[in-house]
Amino acid sequence: MSLSDSDLARLARLARLRLDPAAGDALKSQLTGILHLIEELQAVDTQGIEPLAQSPHLQLRLREDRVTETDRRADFQAIAPQVENGLYLVPRVVE
Amino acid sequence: MEWxxxxxxxxxxxxxxxxxxxxxxxTAFGAQPNAQASAVDIALPGVLPVMNRAAVEHAIRFGLAVGATVAARSIFARKNYFYPDLPKGYQISQYEIPVVLGGAVRVTLEGVERSIQLTRAHLEEDAGKSLHEDFHGLSGIDLNRAGTPLLEIVTEPDMRSAAEAVAYARALHRLVMWIGICDGNMQEGSFRCDANVSVRPRGQKEYGTRCEIKNLNSFRFMEKAIEFEVRRQIALIEEGGTVVQETRLYDADRDETRPMRSKEDAQDYRYFPDPDLLPLVIDAQWVERVRAALPELPDAMAQRFQSVLGLSAYDAGVITASRPLAQYFEALLQNPKLGSRASGSDPEALYLDPKLCANWLCGELSAALHRENLEVEHSRITPGQLSGLLVRIQDGTISGKTAKEVFEALWQEGGEADAIIEAKGLRQISDDGALEKIVDQLIAENAVQVAEYRSGKDKVFGFFVGRAMKASGGRANPIQLNDILKKKLAP
Incomplete structure (x- = not known):
């Protein structure tokens, strides 16, 4: 499978990326290369094999419901690009 | 066409x-912005999530309360989307195998009981909050709410009207508060509903295209939003248009729904199992421990109030509207002066009349609480104090009317009903001799009315009751007074 221009445009929109039109062809061929790799993986016969997403025989560790964190806002916000009144400021997002 | x-x-x-x-x-509400956002919540590189046991236990409790299957093994998944209130770039949720499967919530609408089937309930984390005002064209992000545990409870497309959807939401709201897994505070966003709404010609099997209405945070808005959306979809189809699957937002000020995201930008969440979290394993012993600690559920309690205590379905429903109210009622029945009838097994045991308790709880006490905007758990009259009063109504010491005066005194000044009755001289006159004296005097003073009554004008009887009551300062035992009046007035 290879990527069309409209596929590329849609991916860019979903990823919130503004693409340089001049780089479009190069990007398309790189992404198509990734898709070929996936195709190779998909060619493996997995009939009758249970999906394995996580280590078998291990289970989630649970912690007790206790507050163990203190307020470290000043530390965290020291490295933030922009803050005001304790809020992180980001480019305006309104749906 | 009928829709x-x-x-x-x-x-x-x-x-x-x-x-x-x-x-x-x-997770405390109302902290300074980002004061409760830890390194995990703001997704600093290298951090790892560690699951809260209490959140899992709440999910188990819910599953048992709705008769669902609690999954022995469930999986956390990443739901990917890009939005600044979610700094990881994904929300940890459950997708393929949720912790709770199936179950049902019973609702009663206009006297008809129905069971609304649940599809699933899954554990997930909440996102932060975006503030769009006053930041010179930027948005402010508060991540205190990020990582707050949520249980998302999903129904089958089982409801057929806005009123039914609201009845379900109310029943669910009562249940999650009853079993103690949610504080139910809708203003603070502790209980938020999204509605999937579609219409189809009556009799058609296939569902119509649905729209999702987001963030309905009051029952009233939920009803209005769904009603608006149904009207919009029907009008659209009848004009020859088609409903587009989309997410819409309800605007309470304009009473309308508006598209929130267009289909073109439909999200592909690319769910996949979260490699940071192993499968959640819940063994049978844990489930049984939770089951053993589960309180009697509201439906079962309302049934018991009807079958054992003889309350009406309406009273039983009102009293089981919240667990604190039901607990108050049960405490009221346990008056030590009379013994208790909790089991209902000994019909001879003395007990407070449950109907009397229900009437006072739903009447006088509810009105007083409402007046001062108090919850029943903060009532100024304890169940012990109120039952001390009800005992005196039941044994005839005071009339229901006088009892209201005692109630007011208890509410305002506290104390014990018996002491107030004595101090104010409110004890009912149940002494035949004293009542006969009052009646004799009335008959002597009102010869005209006596003659009228004896000639068949029954209505005049009320005149004598009124006068006798007045003469006794409202303290005459009404039943005895009635008997004596009837006897003495007889021709």
């Missing part, structure tokens, strides 16, 4: 925990 409405609800209930689902940060 049928089809509704399914998704409810995000904030679970009542001290700390977040995957971090040890506090």
């Amino acid at each position: 049928e409405t089809v509704i399914g609800l998704e409810t995000h209930t904030q679970l009542r925990t001290l700390s977040k689902i995957f971090s040890g940060a506090s």
